[in-house]
Amino acid sequence: MNKExxxxxxxxRGDERTIHSLYKxxxxxxxxxxxxxxxxxxxxxxxxxxxxxxxxxxxKKGNLENLQSTVKTYxxxxxxYMIFARLKKKKQLFAMEDxxxxxxxxxxxxxxxxxxxxxxxHHFKNLGEQCQQILRLFYYEEKNLDEITSxxxxxxxxxxxxxxxxxxxxxxxxxxxxNNG
Amino acid sequence: xxxxxxIQKYFENSLSPQEVAQFEKLLSDDREFADEVTFQKKIKxxxxxxxxxxxxxxxxxxxxxxxxxxxxxxxxxxxVVLLGTSIWFMGQKEDYDTLYxxxxxxxxxxxxxxxxxxxxxxxxxxxxxxxxEKQDYDQALQTFQxxxxxxxxxxxxxxxxxxxxxxxxxxxxxxxxxxxxKWSEKYEDDAIWYLALLELKNENLxxxxxLLQKTSKSGNYQKESLELLEKLD
Numbered sequence: 001m002n003k004e005x006x007x008x009x010x011x012x013r014g015d016e017r018t019i020h021s022l023y024k025x026x027x028x029x030x031x032x033x034x035x036x037x038x039x040x041x042x043x044x045x046x047x048x049x050x051x052x053x054x055x056x057x058x059x060k061k062g063n064l065e066n067l068q069s070t071v072k073t074y075x076x077x078x079x080x081y082m083i084f085a086r087l088k089k090k091k092q093l094f095a096m097e098d099x100x101x102x103x104x105x106x107x108x109x110x111x112x113x114x115x116x117x118x119x120x121x122h123h124f125k126n127l128g129e130q131c132q133q134i135l136r137l138f139y140y141e142e143k144n145l146d147e148i149t150s151x152x153x154x155x156x157x158x159x160x161x162x163x164x165x166x167x168x169x170x171x172x173x174x175x176x177x178x179n180n181g
Numbered sequence: 182x183x184x185x186x187x188i189q190k191y192f193e194n195s196l197s198p199q200e201v202a203q204f205e206k207l208l209s210d211d212r213e214f215a216d217e218v219t220f221q222k223k224i225k226x227x228x229x230x231x232x233x234x235x236x237x238x239x240x241x242x243x244x245x246x247x248x249x250x251x252x253x254x255x256x257x258x259x260x261v262v263l264l265g266t267s268i269w270f271m272g273q274k275e276d277y278d279t280l281y282x283x284x285x286x287x288x289x290x291x292x293x294x295x296x297x298x299x300x301x302x303x304x305x306x307x308x309x310x311x312x313x314e315k316q317d318y319d320q321a322l323q324t325f326q327x328x329x330x331x332x333x334x335x336x337x338x339x340x341x342x343x344x345x346x347x348x349x350x351x352x353x354x355x356x357x358x359x360x361x362x363k364w365s366e367k368y369e370d371d372a373i374w375y376l377a378l379l380e381l382k383n384e385n386l387x388x389x390x391x392l393l394q395k396t397s398k399s400g401n402y403q404k405e406s407l408e409l410l411e412k413l414d
Contacts, residue, residue, distance in 0.1 A: 120227035139225040
């Protein structure tokens with residue numbers, strides 16, 4: 001197994017040591033690179049952290065399996081993308097031409113962030129460990145039921161399916177109760 | 182195909198073209214089905230928000246781990262200095278400002294999670310907490326006050342105004358809000374705790390003790406309250 005595959009696999013597992021060493025490792029170079037854009041230092045650090053979140057998230061979702069570049073190059077592309085997105089938001093962006101080759105999915109569509117999502121997040125945190133885990137795998141890491149069955153060591157897919165269904169139902173009940181109360 | 186299975190495949194991104202058609206049709210014809218899809222999309226967002234925040238908080242702790250850069254003797258030297266100061270303090274009257282400073286912590290934003298988005302307009306509530314998290318307490322305070330002007334019953338706005346005032350070193354005004362507001366259960370404990378700290382800072386020891394006795398019985402400040410009471414005795 002080469003070094004790149006090792007990094008990707010560690011990120012997929014959410015290995016803290018790898019995350020920490022990448023975080024520390026990429027930071028000086030990223031901030032140096034990012035400093036040529038006209039953004040406050042706080043923003044740059046914020047973007048750096050967002051890009052790191054995106055890297056970890058995409059690794060977990062399995063989006064790094066067929067990576068054509070190194071993890072580092074990929075990470076810098078994400079960072080650059082996010083810098084441009086921030087500049088665009090601040091209406092300071094004039095050209096985005098050299099990003100056209102980079103495709104990157106990052107749903108940051110929290111404009112719809114309503115109270116219901118905030119409440120759901122709260123109830124999610126209060127679920128049992130097993131429910132949190134199965135829902136996290138399904139909705140966040142976008143794992144299918146077969147993968148969940150093996151990760152959670154369920155006897156078969158039907159057990160996973162029933163369990164997931166129960167957890168959703170339970171979350172829904174908590175949600176309804178808090179809306180009525 | 183069973184509706185549950187369709188929704189599941191939708192989230193797994195594994196619907197066949199025929200199933201996509203079936204899914205779309207149900208979405209427009211079947212109200213219950215559409216509601217269920219919307220609900221599960223919200224679950225997805227809620228979990229995503231939670232996971233991202235957790236990870237980002239971890240990164241913030243990475244930023245604070247600066248000590249590893251120092252040599253051991255620096256740590257050793259600090260311990261010597263600390264020991265020295267505490268010995269010095271033992272012989273002194275407790276320095277109440279120091280006590281205040283060591284127990285005071287900014288109350289976290291538990292109201293409106295701050296997330297970036299491209300939306301042009303945000304509510305005053307969101308705006309206030311963006312300032313609050315940016316530690317721009319002056320602007321935060323102004324926005325909380327604006328919220329109170331339109332809706333005097335927004336309890337959180339009163340509470341966070343008081344915290345913002347403390348951050349701005351306007352202790353008297355903070356104290357006024359904390360003591361004069363009729364708090365619900367949600368903020369009562371917090372309000373008493375912060376008020377106790379302010380009374381302590383003001384060297385009103387008897388009042389501070391009385392307040393600390395309340396927060397020492399239960400709640401989030403039990404441990405700290407007991408510690409402080411011990412120090413004040």
